[in-house]
Amino acid sequence: MTGAGLLMLAVLSTAPENDGSAFDEDRFGIELSGQATVTRTGWTFGGSGPGFAAGLRLRFGPNLGIGVAVESSAGGSADPDRPWTIHRQQIAFDVQWRFDTGPHIRPWVSLGMAFGKVDLDEDDGPHVSSAHAVDWVRLGLGVDFLIGRNLALGPLVRGSLGRTGLASPEDIATTPPPDTHRALNTFELGVRTLVGF
Numbered sequence: 385m386t387g388a389g390l391l392m393l394a395v396l397s398t399a400p401e402n403d404g405s406a407f408d409e410d411r412f413g414i415e416l417s418g419q420a421t422v423t424r425t426g427w428t429f430g431g432s433g434p435g436f437a438a439g440l441r442l443r444f445g446p447n448l449g450i451g452v453a454v455e456s457s458a459g460g461s462a463d464p465d466r467p468w469t470i471h472r473q474q475i476a477f478d479v480q481w482r483f484d485t486g487p488h489i490r491p492w493v494s495l496g497m498a499f500g501k502v503d504l505d506e507d508d509g510p511h512v513s514s515a516h517a518v519d520w521v522r523l524g525l526g527v528d529f530l531i532g533r534n535l536a537l538g539p540l541v542r543g544s545l546g547r548t549g550l551a552s553p554e555d556i557a558t559t560p561p562p563d564t565h566r567a568l569n570t571f572e573l574g575v576r577t578l579v580g581f
Contacts, residue, residue, distance in 0.1 A: 405530045406580040407482070407490065413443035414581045415451075419540070421574025423457040427550070427566065431459030431470055435572060441480070443580070449480040455498065457570075467506070474500020478522065490536070494524040502550045502568065512551070517568050519546035528578060536578040544570045 406413060416439070423435035439453030453476045461468045478496025485491060498519035504512045526540030548568040 406534050408446045410445050415441040415443055416579045417576050419576040421572040424571045425459045425470060426569040431461050433459035447482050451478050469505045471503045474498045488530045490528040492526055496522045502548050504550055515548050515550040517546055517548035519544040521545045534580050539575050542572045
């Protein structure tokens with residue numbers, strides 16, 4: 385992974401200057417994005433799995449952008465005695481600030497929220513539960529490497545602090561069920577591709 389990043393930097397540093405990037409123009413613009421991550425969910429149980437997102441961002445000049453994305457992720461338990469899978473679908477909103485640090489490299493930071501649904505399935509039993517979930521705070525960091533006038537690609541890392549009413553198998557077995565509003569925090573590491581207009 386580190387070698388691939390260093391190779392990308394070497395290629396970009398030798399690339400000839402072009403007529404500029406759409407991401408750098410001082411005007412209103414639109415960005416379409418695709419994202420793939422490895423997502424770690426911290427809840428009553430912890431699980432890791434793949435995450436995917438597709439988004440639309442309105443760009444107000446070269447630095448400021450406001451985005452919306454549709455996201456989906458899944459994670460499984462590492463405990464063979466209690467196999468389960470957690471699925472999450474949500475809509476996310478954020479404000480992003482992109483920094484200009486050179487001809488091809490644009491670090492960025494974002495702050496946002498997300499709202500959606502979480503489902504918990506026992507792999508060897510019936511469906512357990514579903515509930516709404518909210519990420520109250522989502523902080524993202526990343527770098528966009530401009531590899532064409534309208535194309536950017538780069539790594540990202542994001543963490544969120546959220547809550548859910550999702551019930552665990554222990555909650556369902558308890559009579560009466562306890563208050564299930566618990567923390568649902570996530571950590572993501574991945575890559576995104578942007579097409580800018």
